[in-house]
Amino acid sequence: MAHDTAHHESNTGRIWKVFFILSVITIVEVFLGIIKPAFLVETTVISMKLLNWIFIILTIWKAYYITWAFMHMEGETKGLRRAVVWTAIFLICYLIFILLTEGDYVYEVFKAGYKSWDF
C-alpha cells in the first residue's frame, strides 16, 4: 500500500509531550473538582456554573489532543478530517441544544406546580 511509506520517523517526543499535557489537564480537573472554589461555583455564565464551563472546556481541549495527536487526525487529509469532525460537532451541538432546552422546560413545568414534589 502506498500509505505511509513516506513517514518512518519516530514521533515519541510529541507523544510524551501530549501525555504530559493530558495529565496536567486531568490533575487540574480533579483538583478543581475536589476543592470546588466558591468563586467558580457561585459565578454563573449562560445559566451554568463557571466551574462546569471550565470542566467542559478542559474536556474538549483533551479530546482535541487525543484526536489530533493520538488518533493522528492532524495527518489526515482535509476531506476526511472535515467529514468526521464537522459532522460530529454539528450533530452533537444540535442534540445537546434541543435536549437541554427541553429538560429545562420540563423542570419549569414541574416547578410551576403541575406536579407536586412534596409527598
Place this chain on the structure above:
Amino acid sequence: METTVTKTGTEDKIWGGGNKPLKVSYGKMMMWFFILSDALTFSGFLAAYGFSRFKFIDSWPIADEVFNHFPFLHGVDAPMYYVALMTFILIFSSVTMVMAVDAGHQMKQKKVIIYMFWTIIGGLIFVGSQAWEWKNFIKGEYGAVETKGGQILQFVKPKEDGFKRVKLEEIAVLDTHQERAQHEKKSGIWYEQEGTLPTYTVNEIKAGFAKNTDLLIRTQELVPDIEALKESGNASKIAYATRLEKELVNPEERGEKAIYKREFSLDRLTNDAIGIVEGANLQHNEYGTPLFANFFFFITGFHGFHVFSGVIINIIIFINVILGTYERRKNYEMVEKVGLYWHFVDLVWVFVFTFFYLV
C-alpha cells in the same frame, strides 16, 4: 470494443477514476466512520443524561458523595481519587498504544509486542476498576428510606462542623417479635417471587429515629437560592422559598442537600416513609433519583463493554503481531486501526468522566 474501454483518454484528469481523494486505505476510513457513528451513539446517551439532569436539576445526586471509595481505605472519604486514577490508567494505555503504532511504522516487531502488551494490561485494569466502582455503588453505604413519591430520605447527625451521615444499622431498633418472611416461588404461584428483603423494616427505623433525638433527615432536594426565589415575584416560588426557610436547618447552604429541622424530620418520616433502600439498582437508589443509577449503569456499562471488546480486539492483533503476520505483510496498518478504536474508547471516557464525576 476492448480498446475503447481500456483507454478513455481521461486517466490524468481528476475525475478520470482511480483517484483516492482522502489518501487513506479503505479499512482505516471505515474505522473512522464507525468511530463517528459510535461517537454519535455515546453523545445521544450523554445528551439524554443531560436532559434528565436538567429536568431534576435541583435534586440530582452529588457525585462526590456517591463515588468516594478507594481500595484498602475503608471509611475514608476519598472523592474522585479512584476515578482520577482510572482515567490516568486509560490515558496511559492510550500512550502505549500510540507508541505501538509508532513502532509499527518503523517495522520494529519487538517494540510493537511490548507496547501492545502494556496496552492490554491497562485495559484490563480499567475494566476491573469499573467493576469495583459498580460493586460499591450497588452495595451502597449508608442506606436510606424511600417515600411514597419515590423520594429519598437520608439520616444525618450534627457534628462540630456541619453534619455527619448516619447508617441505617446505627439507627434501627431491632424488633425481634416481628419477622417478615420472604415470598418465594415455592410458597405461592410459581412465577411470583420478590427480591431480597431489606435488612431492616421501616418500623424499626422509625422507632430508632424517635429514640435518637439528635437525628435529622436530609432529602434529595438541593437548597436553592432562597433570596432569588423570594424576589422572583412568582407565587409558587415564593411559597416554596418560605416553606424551606421555615423547615430547613441549612437554608443558607446553597447547592447542598436540604436538611430538615427535627420536628419536620419526624413528621416526614412518620407520614411518608414506606420502604428501605440499601445501595442502588435500576428501581431504587439510596443516593437520590433512580434515573442517576440508570444512566450510570447504562453509560459506564456501555463504555465498559467498549473497553472489553477493545481488549479482545487488541489481544487478537497482539497474537498476529507475535506470529509475524504484519512482518510478512510489510506494514502494521492493522495495529493502527485497532489503535484508532482504542483511542476512541479513551476519548469517550474523557467525556463520561467529566459529565458523571465532575460537572
